[in-house]
Amino acid sequence: MGAAKRIRTNPRQLATDVLAEVDLDDLVESIDIAGPGFLNIRLKPSFLSEQLTKTTLLETEAQPKCIVVDYSSPNLAKEMHVGHLRSTVIGDAVARTLELVGHDVIRQNHIGDWGTAFGRLLAYLDDVGDGLAQDADLRNIEKLYVKASSRFGSDSAFADRSRAMVLALQSHDADAMAKWEHFMALAQQHMSEIYTKLDVSLQPEHTRGESSYNADIAPLIEDLQKQNDVLVESDGALCIFMSQFKNKDGEIQPMIVQKSDGGYLYHTTDLAALRYRFDTLHADRVLYFTDARQILHFEMLFAASRLANLVEPSVLLEHHPFGKVLGKDGKPLKSRSGDNILLRDLLDEAIERASSLILEKNPELDETQRDEVARAVAIGAVKYADLSKNRLHDYTFDWDEMLAFDGNTAPYLQYAFARISSIFEKGNIDSSQCIEPPKLDMEVERQLAVHLLRFQEVVEHVAADAKPHYLCAYLYELTVRFMRFYEQCPILSEEGPIRDGRLTLCSRTAATLEMGLGALGIRVLARM
C-alpha cells in the first residue's frame, strides 16, 4: 500500500514495530507475526464470551440519511418475467438492509407506464377493436405488445399512428386516457400479485411511474432553458451536450430531452424524477438498480443533473447495474414456446418442487404448515440464488440450480434455524433468556463465536456498497460453523454452565440468521 511505500518499511518490520507498540493483554491470548508481516491475533475466550452476551446484534446509524432506492421498475406493457428478478430482489434486499442499519429509506418503483410502448399498444388496440381490450388479461396483452411491435416495424402508417397516440396521451386526450387507465389497472394488479408472492416489500404507495412526472416536465424544461448553454436545439430536438460523451462518429453524443416531435424520452422523465427525489423527498443518496445496458444513460443523467444543478453536489447518485439473464445455450433466455419465462411460472414451479420435497422429508407437517414452509423455502431459494452472486456480466439461468434446496442455498440457512428452534422447543427454553456466557473450550465453539461477532461489519459493508452477496456469504459461513458446532457439541444432554453457554451460542446464531435473512427478504422457519 501507499503508506508502507512512503515510510519505506517492509511489512515484516512494520508488523514488528506495531507489535512493540500495542498493549492488548486484556483482550488477547496470543499474538504473533506470520508470513510476509501479518499479525495473527487470538482473542481470549473470556473477551469473546463477554462480547457475545453484552453487545447488541446490530448498532444503528448515528446519523441516518434519507436514501431513495429505485428498483424493480417493470415496464407494464409486458408481463413480469425472470429478467425483472434481479432488480426487484437485489433492490429489495438493499432497501431492507439500509433500513435495518437505521437509514430513512424511500422505495421508488419507477414503473414504465408511459411512453412509446403504450403508443404502440393502444394504437394496436384501436386497430383490432375494443372487444379485445375488454377481456384482455395480461398474457393476452403480452402477446398484443409483441404483435404491436412487429407491426410498428413493418407498417409505417401504423408507426405514425403509434407516435400520434403517444402525443394524445401526453396531451391527456380523454379517449386515449380511458384506454390507458383500463390497461394500467390490470397491469398493476398483476404486479402486486407478484410482489406479494415474492415477499417483496414494495407496496402500491411506492409506485411512482413515469406518468406521474408528466406535469413536472414542462417546468423542468423551462428551468433548463433559463440556464445558459445547457439546452441546445439540434435537428429540431432539445439536447444537452456534454463533451465527455462521444458517439460513433466521434462527435459529442447528445442527451435528448425533448424529441423533434415535441415528445419526451426516458432521459426527461428520469431528470424530473431525480429532481423530485431531491426537492420533495430530500434524498441524500439515490440508488438505481437496473440492467447494465443503461450504464450510459445513467452516466449522462448524473452528469446532466450536476451540470444543471438539479441536486446538491453532496448528494450521492449511484447506478448499480447487472447483466441480463441467459439460457444454458448462452443466448437471451426464452422458454420453449419462444416467450420469456414468466416470473409467476418460476415461482409456482419453485413452490411445487419445495412442496413435494417437504412431503418426502417431513411427512408429519400438516397441509397448512407444508404450504407455509414450501413458500418460504421456494421463495428463499429463488431470491438467494440471485442475491448470492455479484455479477455485472450476463448470468445463466438454470431451473435446477435456482430451485436447488441443498448446499449453499437459502434452505440450508433456514434448516439451521429450524434445528435451533427445535432445540429450544424440546428443552422448553426461551431463547431470549439465554445470557450465560459460553465457555468456548471447543475450537468449533470459538470459531462460531468469532464469526457471530462480525455481523455488524458485514451489514455495514452491504449498506455502503449495495452488494447483498456479502451478507449471503457471511450467513452461509455462519451456518457452516454452526453445523460443525451442532455436530460436535451436545447441548440439551449437558448440564450447568456448559449447557447454558451453548444455548447462548444457539440463541445468538438464531437471532443473527433471522435478522440477516430478514435483511435479504428471506423468512426463517421454526420447523421444516
Add this chain to the structure above:
RNA sequence: GCGCCUGUAGCUCAAUGGAUAGAGCAUUGGCCUUCUAAGCCAAGGGUUGAAGGUUCGAAUCCUUCCAGGCGUACCA
C-alpha cells in the same frame, strides 16, 4: 471505429493489493440407537483467456493482444 463490461475447477459462482486462489453442484469413499441426514467428515479436480510491466507481494492495478456481451440522437 469509439466507449463500457466480462473472462477463475467439468458446471454455477466467491475472493477491502496479501498467507497454500475458496465454496456449492457433479464424481468417489465414510457417518443416523444421542438435540431435524435439506446435515457432518474426507478425497480428487486450477498456468485465474495470453504476454509483458508496477509492487516486498497481483485473479485484483497499468499496457498490448485474444474471446464474448452491451452501448453508441429522437426505444427504455
